[in-house]
Amino acid sequence: MPAVHSRFIDALDALNDNIVILDACGSILFTNRSWRKFARKNPCADGTLPRYIAVGSNYLNVCRAAAQADPDTFGDICHGIEAVLEGARRDYSLTYPCHSPQKDRWFEMNVRPLTHAIPREVLIVHTDITQRRLSELEAQRKQSELSAALANLSGLAGRIKSSLDQNLKTAELAHSFSPRQEASIHVQHQLDSLSTREMEVLRGLAQGQRQASIAAALKLSPKSISTYRSRILNKLNLNSDAELIAFLTRNGQL
Secondary structure, three states: OOOOOHHHHHHHHHOOOEEEEEOOOOEEEEEOHHHHHHHHHOOOOOOOOOOOOOOOOEHHHHHHHHHOOOHHHHHHHHHHHHHHHHOOOOOEEEEEEOOOOOOOOEEEEEEEEOOOOOOOOEEEEEEEOHHHHHHHHHHHHHHHHHHHHHHHHHHHHHHHHHHHHHHHHHHHHHHOOOHHHHHHHHHHHHHHOOOHHHHHHHHHHHOOOOHHHHHHHHOOOHHHHHHHHHHHHHHOOOOOHHHHHHHHHHOOOO
């Protein structure tokens, strides 16, 4: 590559993006300060600097080797760079993850040909878009939560509507009863309110048994029978045994 103007070099070094220039064969002709700084801050596991990223190394060969492990990403990168170098494409871009052990990172890669360079040369710019990507992921998370909340509200609204419809049907059904049916339902509710023991005492009273006889049959004290009798009359809104017999007779319980 012809000597690069010092101002051009200063301009590239002033950028925060990681920049590299390749020749027609894919070999590195130039790297800016951010590129070299990134390499120093991200050494290999043994502490050495990453290989084949300095001037003179073939960048395309590095991508081809990486494509063996990740063909989707690096295979696409190789084809994109080659297409721009061959003039088959005007430019090429790709967003890709570049996570470190300490944090997740994402970069955007843009490849463009250098004007008037013969043979053809390309400028490759890697821009850190981690903050933008994290914001996008957070927005997606919030959208998912909102969608889930709306789905829950919709389900709740459906259940409430179903319950209201059922209550309305029940109310309509209740209003459809005749006075005699309503009275029968009311009587049944009154009888259902009696406990098992109270029903036993009620049957004795209905048969005309004395309280002492009922007490002996149920193995209870006469006082307990008297208490159960009072509860029965109270629950049935009656005042005497005579009213009780009339109530049972009138409602078909005798």
